[in-house]
Amino acid sequence: MSRIGKKPVQIPAGVEVTVDGNKVIVKGPKGTLEQGIFEKLSVAIENNEVIVSRADDERETRARHGLDRALIHNMVVGVSEGYTKSLELAGVGYRVQLKGKDLEFSLGYSHPVHYAAPEGITFEVPDNTHVNVKGINKQQVGQVAAEIRMKRPPEPYKGKGIHYVGEHIRRKLGKAAK
Structure with a gap:
């Protein structure tokens, strides 16, 4: 049962x-x-x-x-109540800003990365390294947060990239480790 x-x-x-x-x-x-x-x-x-x-x-x-x-x-x-997913940018020069309803990221590429807000989703940018994804549909909020995270997933050596707030990134040692 x-x-x-x-x-x-x-x-x-x-x-x-x-x-x-x-x-x-x-x-x-x-x-x-x-x-x-x-x-x-x-x-x-x-x-x-x-x-x-x-x-x-x-x-x-x-x-x-x-x-x-x-x-x-x-x-x-x-x-x-609504749903919220919080993301954090880690890395030198990694920033996000709100352009109207859309997001513009600086992620170490040669160009800015834009992400358009889908219907029913709002973004909140408390500072230039944090993004809150808000909406009423739990599945849609999680999907949008995952798509944003995939713009620059966290890498295991330095921990740079976009990750969820509270997410633990397993770190690896570099070439010096034996």
């Missing part, structure tokens, strides 16, 4: 959840999200909670039970 799938999702104040066939729509103060649900699952709203239940115990149904419950939970948290 799915432990995650059995847990009900609490609906906070100001958030409205509606079920339309096999689609769940979540509206809140930060925006609206919708997600399709696996056809063998049913979603019910009772006592300010969203309950996901399944019709049978087939392998795929059991697998999707916990997944769809987690996706609904992520939507509820997204429209009420």
